[in-house]
Amino acid sequence: MPTAARQLVTMLCRLEVDRVFCVPGESYLPVLDALADEPAIDLVTCRHESGAGLMAVADAKMTDRPGVAFVSRGPGATNAALAVHTAEQDGAPMVLVIGQLPRENLARGVFQKVDYERTFADMAKQVVEVHDGQRLAEAAAEAFRVATVGTPGPAVISVPEDVFDEQVGNALPEPSRRSPTAPTPDDVSAVADRLDMAARPLLLVGGLARSARGRAALAACVDRWRVPVATSYKHQDLFDNHHPCFAGHLGFGLPPVAWQHLTEADLIVAIGTRLNEITTQRFRLPKAPTPDQPLVHVHSDRTQIGRVFETTAGIVADAIPFLEALAARTPTATSDRIDRARWRDRVHSAFLELAHWTPSEAPDGVDFGHVVAALGDQLPSDAVLAMDAGNFGGWLHRHFLFRSSHVLLGAISGGMGLGVPAAVAAALRYPDRQVVSVIGDGGFLMTGSELATAVQYGARVRLFVANNGSYGTIRLHQEKLFPGRVAGTDLTNPDFAALGEAFGARGLVLDTPGDTAAVVREALGHDGPVLVDVRTSLEHLSTFSTLTSLAAPSS
Numbered sequence: 207m208p209t210a211a212r213q214l215v216t217m218l219c220r221l222e223v224d225r226v227f228c229v230p231g232e233s234y235l236p237v238l239d240a241l242a243d244e245p246a247i248d249l250v251t252c253r254h255e256s257g258a259g260l261m262a263v264a265d266a267k268m269t270d271r272p273g274v275a276f277v278s279r280g281p282g283a284t285n286a287a288l289a290v291h292t293a294e295q296d297g298a299p300m301v302l303v304i305g306q307l308p309r310e311n312l313a314r315g316v317f318q319k320v321d322y323e324r325t326f327a328d329m330a331k332q333v334v335e336v337h338d339g340q341r342l343a344e345a346a347a348e349a350f351r352v353a354t355v356g357t358p359g360p361a362v363i364s365v366p367e368d369v370f371d372e373q374v375g376n377a378l379p380e381p382s383r384r385s386p387t388a389p390t391p392d393d394v395s396a397v398a399d400r401l402d403m404a405a406r407p408l409l410l411v412g413g414l415a416r417s418a419r420g421r422a423a424l425a426a427c428v429d430r431w432r433v434p435v436a437t438s439y440k441h442q443d444l445f446d447n448h449h450p451c452f453a454g455h456l457g458f459g460l461p462p463v464a465w466q467h468l469t470e471a472d473l474i475v476a477i478g479t480r481l482n483e484i485t486t487q488r489f490r491l492p493k494a495p496t497p498d499q500p501l502v503h504v505h506s507d508r509t510q511i512g513r514v515f516e517t518t519a520g521i522v523a524d525a526i527p528f529l530e531a532l533a534a535r536t537p538t539a540t541s542d543r544i545d546r547a548r549w550r551d552r553v554h555s556a557f558l559e560l561a562h563w564t565p566s567e568a569p570d571g572v573d574f575g576h577v578v579a580a581l582g583d584q585l586p587s588d589a590v591l592a593m594d595a596g597n598f599g600g601w602l603h604r605h606f607l608f609r610s611s612h613v614l615l616g617a618i619s620g621g622m623g624l625g626v627p628a629a630v631a632a633a634l635r636y637p638d639r640q641v642v643s644v645i646g647d648g649g650f651l652m653t654g655s656e657l658a659t660a661v662q663y664g665a666r667v668r669l670f671v672a673n674n675g676s677y678g679t680i681r682l683h684q685e686k687l688f689p690g691r692v693a694g695t696d697l698t699n700p701d702f703a704a705l706g707e708a709f710g711a712r713g714l715v716l717d718t719p720g721d722t723a724a725v726v727r728e729a730l731g732h733d734g735p736v737l738v739d740v741r742t743s744l745e746h747l748s749t750f751s752t753l754t755s756l757a758a759p760s761s
Contacts, residue, residue: 210339211236211370213378215244217343221350221381223247223274225265225634227258229285231278233305236370238276250634250663255282257627257656259289263298264592264615264628268635270417272299272353272361279306280318283325283364288621290329293360295619297413297480299353300360301346302330308368309337322364335364339372347381354384356507357480358414387506389523389531396519397502398535400473401431406549408453408471411445412438412479413618414506414525420478421445421610423529430533432546434553436468438485440603440616443591447561447607453553454560456485457603458620461750464560465491467553475502478525480510484618489514504528563605567719568743574601574644574672575749576719577740580726581642587611589640590632594625594649597679598672598742600749602644622649626656626669633665640730641666647673647699654705660735661710667736668729669711671702674742682747685756706737717741 208216214237218226225248230238241249252258255277262273273293277286283304293300306312307319323333332352336345342365349361401407415424424445428435434453437444442455456465465487474492479485481503486492492501492515500518503511504525511520521528566573578601585591591606592615593599599616608614613636615628625645633641645654650671660667672678681695703713712732716725716739729736745753 207373208376209236209240209370210342210372210374212240213343213374214346215240215247217346217378217381218274219244219246220378221347222271225250226274226276227252227261227265227631228276229253229255229258229278229282231282231305233278233307233367234276234303234365234370237303248634250659252627252659253655254653255285256288256623257653257659259286259300259302260292260624260627260653261631261656262300262302263289263293263296264624264631265635266293266298266300267296267416267615268613268632272301272350274301274303276303277305279304280320283320283322287326287329288623290326290360290362292617292619292621292624294329294331296617297358299358301349301353302360302362304362304364306335306364306366309366312366322362326362329360330362331359333362333364335366336369337366339369339374342369342374344379347379351382351384357510386524386527387522388527389504389521393519393521393523394528394531394535397475397521397532398537400500400502401433401475402538404473405543405545406471407433407473407475407546408468409433409435410438410456410474410476410479410485411435411441411525412477412485413441414478415444415529416441417526420526420529423526423533425610426533427529430535431537432550434550438479439482439618440614442603443608443612443614444610446610447557448609450554451550452557454557455603456487456491458484459600459748459750460487467556469493469498471499473500473502475504477504477528480505481515482618561605561607565719566746568746570745571674571741571743572716572719572722573746574598574740574742575605576722577644577670577716577726578602578605580722582606583723584726584730585640585642589642590615590636592616592625592628592632592641592643594643594645595620595622595679596646596649596672597682597748598644598646604749622646623653625649626653626667629667629669630656630660630663630665633660633667634663637666640668642668642670644670644672646678647671647675647697647702648677650702651699657706657709657711657735657737664734666734669706669735669737670729670740671737672740672742673699673702674744675699676744678744678747682751682756685753689757702737702739709735709737711735711737714738715741
């Protein structure tokens with residue numbers, strides 16, 4: 207008879223899991239032993255539990271299947287909390303399996319005891335502790351179901367280590383397959399009628415349309431209706447930014463000029479987005495709680511509809527079948543009238559004007575726009591771009607024109623640390639594609655040890671570290687609120703290029719703007735992992751601000 211650990215691995219295969227990420231622990235050794243005998247599942251050993259968890263989150267975003275991470279009890283599990291929080295904020299399906307203390311010690315308050323049902327209750331969609339080996343495979347199947355229904359997110363399974371060794375039967379429950387929720391024909395007709403009548407309609411599309419099928423459905427819908435489309439935070443890769451209907455990306459820290467014109471829309475159709483604070487520009491697009499224009503909100507999770515905004519119509523449906531159904535409708539002959547064409551041209555022109563980059567020289571390093579411009583010139587249309595949190599990301603968001611064939615991996619949660627793990631997960635998932643990560647010096651030193659994972663598994667990542675010796679985002683807020691008073695944000699950094707070489711990667715330095723194109727070309731052409739130390743300007747603190755402008759008295 208198989209053990210519960212081996213039956214769990216068999217169930218993972220039935221759930222179509224082909225890769226799991228872990229930091230090994232004595233609390234789930236039977237699972238590691240079972241994985242060693244399962245060629246269908248690739249076991250990736252990471253250097254920190256946050257890295258393992260974040261790789262699982264990134265893998266989930268690329269596959270639209272739950273990413274899986276295994277960690278050990280106590281500090282191992284709490285190290286993975288960053289990934290659980292990121293999965294919840296980002297709406298990414300993830301299953302975290304934690305090896306727990308033996309059952310006999312659970313009530314004794316012994317070494318590394320944590321009550322995970324309390325610890326993760328506010329972050330995970332479900333937290334269960336399985337005390338019966340006969341139920342472990344069933345619990346795994348249920349965790350996968352929970353992680354994918356409604357708003358996708360994390361599920362956590364805690365398993366006492368002695369449960370894994372229990373002898374269990376051969377019977378396995380049949381995994382449930384989630385069926386997408388299709389809109390009713392009446393719902394689609396009502397939205398089509400509104401689009402026909404609107405002079406200044408706007409589609410606002412979020413991450414639940416991120417799959418290849420979703421991108422194709424969005425493109426077909428926009429081409430049929432000729433309606434401007436804006437994308438939610440960190441999802442500008444959903445739609446071709448060169449398309450005349452692209453109205454921009456609603457990200458963090460945008461100046462009003464970047465989005466205020468969109469408030470003139472006379473209809474907003476929000477599809478596959480929770481309409482969070484960042485996407486709605488602090489609940490001003492649309493305005494909360496009562497929008498200035500009719501709001502149609504399409505989401506697979508009915509609890510998200512009407513939660514913050516009064517909706518003219520709330521449609522409980524998955525984003526992709528809704529887009530496909532809307533694309534199948536035929537607009538009236540008058541729907542693409544002159545006033546709508548002018549609206550479409552105006553919002554796309556506003557986006558292009560903001561996206562235009564003019565080379566600038568900084569007194570203390572390289573303006574990071576040089577790097578983004580070179581990546582825009584040299585990256586192929588199927589490249590994967592992973593990004594960490596920080597001001598440097600503003601250049602990518604503002605100036606890189608995405609194709610829908612690109613993939614962008616970023617943390618909506620705003621947590622630092624995703625950049626390197628996401629790049630490693632992407633390079634393992636897409637070994638023949640260029641995988642680039644832009645990371646701050648602070649973020650790299652949080653999870654940059656996963657460069658060792660990239661070297662171990664031959665993941666061809668290209669890491670561009672924006673090295674300005676500062677926690678730049680915090681410094682920007684510091685200068686706004688406490689001008690000239692710098693406390694806690696200065697950093698003393700290592701030689702990142704030498705550090706990359708020590709890991710076994712190619713280490714490069716970029717400290718002169720004129721060398722940018724050549725350094726980027728060398729990084730992309732290397733047959734192995736690369737770390738580029740970009741000696742970035744602190745004066746050019748963000749794509750919208752300089753230290754000098756922040757210090758200037760306001761008029």
